[in-house]
Every structure is written in C-alpha cells, then in structure tokens.
Amino acid sequence: MDPLRRDTRVVIAAFNEGKVIRNVVSEVVRDGWSVILVDDGSRDNTAAEARAGGAVVLRHVVNLGQGAALQTGIDCALRQGAKYIVTFDADGQHNYADIPALIAALEDADIALGSRFLGSVEGATQRRMAMLRAAVMMSNRLSGLRLTDAHCGLRAMRAEVAPKLRITQDRMAHASELLRKIHTGGLRVVEVPVTVRYTAHSMAKGQTGFQAVRILFDYFFRP
Amino acid sequence: MIIRILLIVGLAATAWLVFLRRKRLPVHIVMVTGLLVTASAAVVFPDLTQAVAEFVGVGRGSDLVTYLSIVAVMFVLVHYYTKFVEQQEKITQLTRELAILRAELELAGRLPVPAPDAQHAPDAPDAPDAKDAKDAQDAKDARDAAKPAAAS
Known part of the structure; x- marks a missing residue:
C-alpha cells in the first residue's frame, strides 16, 4: 500500500443509507483507501452493508446528526494515527477519484475543500443550483472566507489541525461551523475542483429550504 | 376569598x-x-403590591406581578435550554466514546463483529425486497454454519 493511502482515513457518516452504502464504500476501498464509516444510529442495515463493502464501522447507538458522526470518525482516525483525514458523503454524490487531488493540495494548506462550482455538477435541477448559490453567498458572509462553494462534504485535512476544527454542532450546522473555525483559526485553506453527481437518491436525502432555517437556528443559538 | x-x-x-x-x-x-x-x-x-408598584413606577400592582413573572419565566427557560444543550453534549460524548471503543475492541478481536442482519431492527421502515431476503438467508446460513464451532 502506498504511504499516502496508508496515512489517510476516509471518514463517511451515514444514516439509513443501507441501499447505497455498500457500493459507495466498496468503490473507495477498491481504490486502496481505508474507510471509517460512522453509522449514525440507522434503523436499516447500513452498518452491515458498510462492513460488507470493507469499511471499519463505528456505530452511534442513538442518532445524533451528521456533524457528530463526522467528529466521531475523525476522532477514530486520529486514534489510528492518520496523517490525513478525508470526509466523504454517504449518498454516492462524490467521486473517489477526487481524493488524491485533495490530499495533494495539503502540500501547502491545512485543509482542502472540494468545490463543485470549480469542478462540475451532474444531475442537479436549476432550483437546486440556485439554492446552492444562495448558500454560498450566505456562508461567505457568516464565515468571513471567500469561497466558491459552501458545505461540500468532500474535504481533506491534516491531522494536526483536526483539534482546531472540532465539530460541536451535532447536526447540519457543522459545515458552517467548520468554515468559521478555519477563519478564526487562521488556517490555510484551498479549494479543489471536484465532481458532484446528484442522483434521485441523493436529492431525496439532501437538504430542503426549510431545513436551512433549522441550520441557521443551530448556528446562532447553540454555542 | x-x-x-x-x-x-x-x-x-x-x-x-x-x-x-x-x-x-x-x-x-x-x-x-x-x-x-x-x-x-x-x-x-394585595395592597402591598400596589405600594411597591407605585414606588417603582408601574401603574397597578397586578401589572407589576405580571412583568416580574414574565422575566422569571424567561430566566427559567434560558436556564433550562442551557442545561438541555449541555446534556446533549454529554450524550454526544458518551455515544462517540462507545462507538469508537466498540470498533477498537472489534478490530482487536475482543468483541465479535455483529452478524450481518443483527442490526436489522424489526421496525425497519422499508419492506425487505427479494435481494434483502436472500442476503438475510445467506447470513442465517453463515451463522448456522458457524454455530457448532462457537459451541465447541
């Protein structure tokens, strides 16, 4: 196994993804990466399917939210002595082929964020794209960063900076929290073009406009 | 009265x-x-509240009581919301520690890795389709095959 893959852990948080998770995990595993999958209290067979796909599975006994699940996976990766930590979405919207570019970008950065607007988006509706653009504007305002994308789940970070980026937002506001911590921590951040592929499945699991209200509430009212 | x-x-x-x-x-x-x-x-x-109200500049005693009650209720709400958030943080930490510990024990061979359908809760929302049923059967066969070994 090459040193890059040996020193990297790909963290995936999954909730009720039993239908697709085996494929998502096994694609990444077949490319040589070690996958830590956090099953966030799913009521389906997500854990078993992920194990079948070749992941190390961590299971939250109760559902906590995506932010909490990612942090659990990151903690586990740190305990395993990983040097690079990649986060990857469970619904199949990301491409494992983008991982090496993200890690390569850590050469002179602390964290590399995937950007679908620098890269490409497949299968998104106009409405979805408009919502994403609005989210980017909002997120830049909140975080103080100037980025082309917000809240893309595909990222890579150096293990040393992980403690500075500790996620305390258990649910979806963790993405905004992360950007704010990058800004306040003065970390070096780069954006890397990635391909995001929306499917009927990922669209159904994705965030709706109403949930944005919940995210903003969490962001402002939960320390 | x-x-x-x-x-x-x-x-x-x-x-x-x-x-x-x-x-x-x-x-x-x-x-x-x-x-x-x-x-x-x-x-x-009751005249006491009237006197205090006039002293602090509120028209009626009952108004003073209402205002004070509202402030008290707000205080209690914020207090319990803070407690609630703290409680959730603790649950998160506990759940996280449990998840990592279990996985580490499984990796070290100190805990058996759950059987494939062990986490299929009976109230799983979607009905199993043919493939799931076959997987479940395969898993059951595998466990049955493993049983004598485990017993010995």
Missing part, C-alpha cells in the same frame, strides 16, 4: 416540594423561601 386560599395552597405545595429535595444547597432554600414568603404576603395583603 376563595382565590386567596387556592393561591396559598399552591405556594405551600411548592414549598413542600422544595423541601422534599433535601440535597438542595442552603442558598437555594433561602432564595426559594424568600420568594414564597414574598408571594404569600402579596396574596394575603
């Missing part, structure tokens, strides 16, 4: 509940007693 009796009974019941919890700090007991005594005084001598 009947209302006075009802209010006094309510305050007395509150006091009873407070003093049942003996583990409270003395300062809590003093504060709660003070509050209850003030409230009882206001019930028995």
